Amino acid sequence: MVRWLNLLKANLRKEYIELKRYMPNTIAMVITFFCIFLGMFAGIQLVGDPGSQDVNTQYVIVNYIFWFLAMMVMNSIGWEITNEAMRGTLEQLCMTPMGLWKVMITRLISTTAIYFFIIVGLLYVSMAVTGQWLNIDVIAILPILLLTLISMFGAGFMIAGISIILKQVQAFLQILQFILAGLTFVPLTVAPALAFLPFVKGVDLVRNIMIQGVTLSEITMGDFFILGFNAVFYFVIGLGFFLVCERIAMRKGLLAHY
């Protein structure tokens, strides 16, 4: 357990140092994201139905915040693997007696923890700019968010696995950001079956809390069952898939020389 903690601390520190040291890059990324949000907000204001403008804006705030989170958790792990393989450090990570998957999970936790603060900041700035103040019920949001993050980590592992064995994964990662956008923006009432995808149910429940003011006690056991099932299912499948990909990479010699 102590070794786990030391591994987590090392990766958390690395992510923080790089983020701080290359602050202009981080700021540019956040500004880009915020500009995308402003574009969506302007769209609602200019061409949206005036009767539902407020609700639509609230939907966009929650959806785009979750899109940013999904991008940071799921997409960035793919880019990170690709970069590490190109730089030559992936082989060093594979040589840790802790196991590569443990390094990856601590990376996922570290990235999420660090970007969480940026996301909260973005949320409040978005609310202030639009004048739409959402219901931030931490007690209700936190358990849903945690279960949703576990399923996101599982999906992140799948993307990491694909990134290890496929050298032309960059094109897929570009497309993935739009797939993630689609999944965060689609309401479950339109496609209920999507509830069993990694984070769609979680986003839907958080939307209900933040926009409609639903409390924790109003969320059904069935909803929590789906969230819990998704968390366990995607994490186990994702980790298993990652380990298989790692094995394939070791058999075919794909851990370096992109």
Place this chain on the structure above:
Amino acid sequence: MEAIVEVRNIKKTYKKRKSKTYVQAVNDVSFTVNRGEILGLLGPNGAGKTTTIKMICGLLEQDSGTITINGVNNREKRLDALNNISAVLEGNRNLYWRLTVRENLEYFAGNRGRSRKEVAGRIEELLEQFHLKSKENELVNRLSRGMQQKLAIAVAMLADSEVILLDEPTLGIDVETGYEVRELLRDIVKNDQRTIIISSHDMDVIQDLCERTVIISDGKIITDDRIENLMRLFEVRSYLIRLEGSLSEKQQQLLKQKFPHHQYTEDLAQATLDVDLAKSEEIYELFDILKMEETPVDSIDRKTVNFEQIFMKIVKEAKNGALAQSS
């Protein structure tokens, strides 16, 4: 001496990209490395050295055969085996260029589950030992190639593993830093009691540091011997003969048949014959050729050969042998 690394009959085949053909990168390679030994792994480009090193590191899975590190099978218990091994595979590319020297050391220690506090003393020692103390807060991308290489070795040292693998440790660094790296490696083996496997094209490094060398060509081991034995062997076999007269056409024909790799030069003053003997008894056949025309011999000297020439000869002989076998 006790073997710490045992490589037994390993084979590795790769599928060629965009083709249905396969390449046998490593073919039935076996050797052992003793505790506290520095072994040189040599071979021409594409011989299978890096593939062998990566299989020892557990980064590449062999098709068949076994590798044990300190008694642990690296396929069955890969992570346990990795406790005993660290490596510098791509020199400066094994580092995070956006982190400082100290941050790199701390990060890689953390990746092995060790805290900054736990390794603080060891990091100080390594910074001193590798003359990196003054650069500890410098970003890696601002260091010279030689310093980056030294840091990569220091990172491998920090793992405190018994076996260290170094792939081309002096590649791309200047002569002065190359000497410094050599001194460091010598110091590591002498004072830290580590076992080192070096793969290098730099024959001076191998000759200077290694006790024993394994030479691989076309995926097979062609020599596994102590360097001093190879030097002695080739010293005995290489002769430079100065002649007072020139050789006849018939003698030259016979020399071509018996010693196909000899070199014969003649000028107005003297003729010289540069010949390598496969066996020491062949010297009698050489004398027979000279005697048939009673060619006067001025001097016979054993030729001084360096390790690079020996390496070239061993690889050439192995390739010729393989060609003769296939034809």
